[in-house]
Amino acid sequence: MDPDNDLPRTEAVPHGIPRTVQLPKDLSRLNDPFPLLTELRHIAPVVRARLHDRWNVWLVTSYQAARHVLLDTETFRSDHSWIAAADAKYVSPMRMGLLDWDPPLHTEARRLVRPAFAPPAVRDFADQVRRRCPPLLQALPPVGTADLVAEVIEPLVNSAVGTFLGVPWDEALGRGAAALIAPVDDDTARKHAARARDALAAHVDACLSESSRQRTSLLARILTEGGPGSPESWLPRGQVVLQMFVAGRQSTVDFLATLIRGLTGTGTLARLRDPGAPLASTVEEYLRHDGPIVRGVWRFAARDGHIAGTPVARGDTVLVSLAAANRDPAVFDCADQVAPLGRPDPHLGFGAGPHYCPGAPLVRVMAGTLVTELARRFPRMSLAPQQRDGCTTDSVFRGPRAVYVRPGGEDADA
Numbered sequence: 001m002d003p004d005n006d007l008p009r010t011e012a013v014p015h016g017i018p019r020t021v022q023l024p025k026d027l028s029r030l031n032d033p034f035p036l037l038t039e040l041r042h043i044a045p046v047v048r049a050r051l052h053d054r055w056n057v058w059l060v061t062s063y064q065a066a067r068h069v070l071l072d073t074e075t076f077r078s079d080h081s082w083i084a085a086a087d088a089k090y091v092s093p094m095r096m097g098l099l100d101w102d103p104p105l106h107t108e109a110r111r112l113v114r115p116a117f118a119p120p121a122v123r124d125f126a127d128q129v130r131r132r133c134p135p136l137l138q139a140l141p142p143v144g145t146a147d148l149v150a151e152v153i154e155p156l157v158n159s160a161v162g163t164f165l166g167v168p169w170d171e172a173l174g175r176g177a178a179a180l181i182a183p184v185d186d187d188t189a190r191k192h193a194a195r196a197r198d199a200l201a202a203h204v205d206a207c208l209s210e211s212s213r214q215r216t217s218l219l220a221r222i223l224t225e226g227g228p229g230s231p232e233s234w235l236p237r238g239q240v241v242l243q244m245f246v247a248g249r250q251s252t253v254d255f256l257a258t259l260i261r262g263l264t265g266t267g268t269l270a271r272l273r274d275p276g277a278p279l280a281s282t283v284e285e286y287l288r289h290d291g292p293i294v295r296g297v298w299r300f301a302a303r304d305g306h307i308a309g310t311p312v313a314r315g316d317t318v319l320v321s322l323a324a325a326n327r328d329p330a331v332f333d334c335a336d337q338v339a340p341l342g343r344p345d346p347h348l349g350f351g352a353g354p355h356y357c358p359g360a361p362l363v364r365v366m367a368g369t370l371v372t373e374l375a376r377r378f379p380r381m382s383l384a385p386q387q388r389d390g391c392t393t394d395s396v397f398r399g400p401r402a403v404y405v406r407p408g409g410e411d412a413d414a
């Protein structure tokens with residue numbers, strides 16, 4: 001048996017109901033977390049789970065319960081200051097910015113940044129992605145093997161997202177960002193991450209001033225406008241944009257890698273090059289089936305409440321497993337399979353409610369452009385023999401570290 005995929009151990013089982021499920025490892029470190037998530041959903045729509053051998057949380061596994069928690073923002077807050085005092089030491093230093101705010105601060109901050117993610121700005125972003133993609137693909141060898149993550153996906157996402165946010169990519173920034181998305185499972189890791197976060201937030205702040213001056217990023221301009229009541233007076237812009245950069249960049253790299261590996265491995269890529277092909281619904285279906293956020297999104301109970309009939313106390317931590325919810329068979333037929341034409345029900349890969357991912361249109365633009373360009377240029381592309389199935393990562397996100405392909409197809413080397 002793969003030790004990664006051990007089924008959960010449970011504590012005493014009074015009346016047949018497991019009290020606490022011991023998660024074997026951080027979910028993002030499992031090669032294939034889905035058997036475990038299915039097992040947990042079979043136990044209940046919300047289970048008591050123990051993370052890192054010490055932190056008890058409510059793990060939400062069903063689609064309906066997940067939507068309930070994400071939409072009941074009065075009970076389930078994003079601000080981690082609602083957490084019980086004894087658990088406060090476990091919270092990630094990356095809980096800051098929009099993800100960690102509730103109304104009215106959150107509402108005001110979303111209103112402020114909205115123009116940067118609105119359709120005109122997304123159209124500019126799409127133009128930028130369409131310009132950046134072809135040179136990267138032209139550099140791929142028509143014969144032989146290439147790693148699409150290192151040679152195309154990372155450079156594309158680093159440059160496009162970096163420019164959009166006003167934080168130009170460089171290697172030092174990349175190393176710092178990687179440190180911030182490593183799972184924080186002990187005090188040393190937490191202190192290390194907090195130091196790296198403060199240094200990077202100061203760097204990002206300086207980048208925003210420069211990008212605003214050069215007018216290369218609308219978001220940077222919005223966040224650095226001066227004058228009375230300006231964002232500078234109430235919004236820690238370095239932290240806010242650092243969080244967007246750290247979380248948005250790696251999750252997108254991981255998702256694009258999963259998508260391209262899946263489409264290439266199943267021979268579907270070439271079929272998506274035509275204008276009438278179901279490209280958009282295919283992208284959504286991959287987000288549902290194997291999105292990058294495998295562990296889940298966090299909420300903290302501001303008052304006593306219920307999730308799917310289970311009582312939850314004020315101060316409790318709730319971890320909403322988007323990955324488990326997105327494969328709930330009560331909502332998605334044959335949930336473990338990718339449906340070629342997408343699904344009628346909306347997936348939760350970008351969340352739901354007021355914290356719904358503002359970067360979703362950017363991800364769709366990058367995915368659509370990359371798939372179309374790859375399919376046009378390399379219709380015979382196949383996976384190389386060294387490609388592996390797993391997704392073991394060093395970060396809290398899930399996606400293959402490499403996607404080895406033969407751009408010209410299996411016969412190209414002959």
Ligand code: HEM
Nearest residue numbers: 098099244248251252255297349350351355357358359363
């Ligand atoms: C495939 C890639 C991505 C996925 C799957 C994803 C998923 C998510 C999810 C599930 C949330 C909600 C978190 C919650 O409810 O607590 C979220 C929030 C957020 N995402 Fe994304 N995201 C992706 C890419 C991006 C990108 C590229 C950006 C920006 C450049 C971005 C910016 C944000 C921001 C700022 C928030 C916080 C919103 C708020 O709290 O109001 N994301 N994302």
